[in-house]
Amino acid sequence: MYDCGTIKHYRLEDLRYEMKNDQGQKPVEQLDLKTGEVLATFDSIADASAIVSAGRNGGIVGVCQGKCKSANGFFWRYKGSDAMPPKPKHKRKVEQLCLKTGRVLATFDSIQGAARAIGITSPGISYCCNGR
Numbered sequence: 001m002y003d004c005g006t007i008k009h010y011r012l013e014d015l016r017y018e019m020k021n022d023q024g025q026k027p028v029e030q031l032d033l034k035t036g037e038v039l040a041t042f043d044s045i046a047d048a049s050a051i052v053s054a055g056r057n058g059g060i061v062g063v064c065q066g067k068c069k070s071a072n073g074f075f076w077r078y079k080g081s082d083a084m085p086p087k088p089k090h091k092r093k094v095e096q097l098c099l100k101t102g103r104v105l106a107t108f109d110s111i112q113g114a115a116r117a118i119g120i121t122s123p124g125i126s127y128c129c130n131g132r
Contacts, residue, residue: 027079036084
C-alpha cells in the first residue's frame with residue numbers, strides 16, 4: 001500500500017492478502033431458521049459456501065451483514081454475534097364467504113394465498129377482513 005496524502009493506492013497483491021486474511025476468514029455460524037439453534041460453525045464464509053453448495057458465497061455475506069433474512073434455507077451470523085433469525089409473521093387463516101348465504105366457499109392459509117388463488121391484490125382482502 002502506498003500513501004499519497006489522503007489517497008491510498010493498493011497493489012493487487014495487497015488487496016488479495018487483505019481479502020484472504022480479513023473478510024474471508026471470519027468464522028460464521030449456521031443457524032436453524034425456526035429454532036435459532038446453532039447447527040454448525042465454519043472457519044470462513046468460503047468454507048460454509050463450499051459445504052452447503054452455495055456457490056461463490058450464496059448470500060451468506062448478506063445475511064451476516066443484516067441485509068438479507070436467510071441464505072440456502074439457513075440463518076447465518078459471524079461467530080460471536082448475537083443476531084438471531086427473524087421471527088415468522090403470524091399468519092391467520094382467511095375464509096372466502098358467499099355474500100348471499102354466508103356459506104364458506106374456500107379457506108386459505110394467508111391473505112397472500114387467498115390473493116393468489118382469487119387473482120386480486122392482498123390489500124383488497126385485508127381491507128375486507130378488517131371491515132373497511
